[in-house]
Every structure is written in C-alpha cells, then in structure tokens.
Amino acid sequence: MKTDTVVKQEGMNALISSLGYVDAERFIVLISHEPFDYTKWRGQYLDDGLSVRELSRRAMVYSENL
16 A cells, blocks of 8 residues: 555646646645535546546536535
8 A cells, every 4th residue: 555645746746747737736725725525526526537637627616616
C-alpha cells in the first residue's frame, strides 16, 4: 500500500499533468473552500475512466449548485 504522501504527490502530478499548475491549484482551492462531501459526490457523479479534466469540470459544476 502506498503512503499518504505518495498518494498526494501522485494525485498532484496527475492534476498538474492534465490541468497545468494554475488550474490544478484552482481545482484544489475550489474543492477545499466549499462545503463539499466528496463521498456523496463520488457516488453520484464519478465514473471509472474519467479524465482529470472531466473530473474537475464535474466537481466545479457540483460545487456551483450547492
């Protein structure tokens, strides 16, 4: 099993690779500052095989509708 640090680093690398530095940071800020229940959102909106860009788009749409 990977450590939390490794998972966070790989997640950041995936975001940066797909979105670039600025939008990756923006994505993190958006989900960090909103009342966001990731578990609930994941069950409703997250499909296997989504690109990071599509995941980001869906998260932003969700947060706008809270």
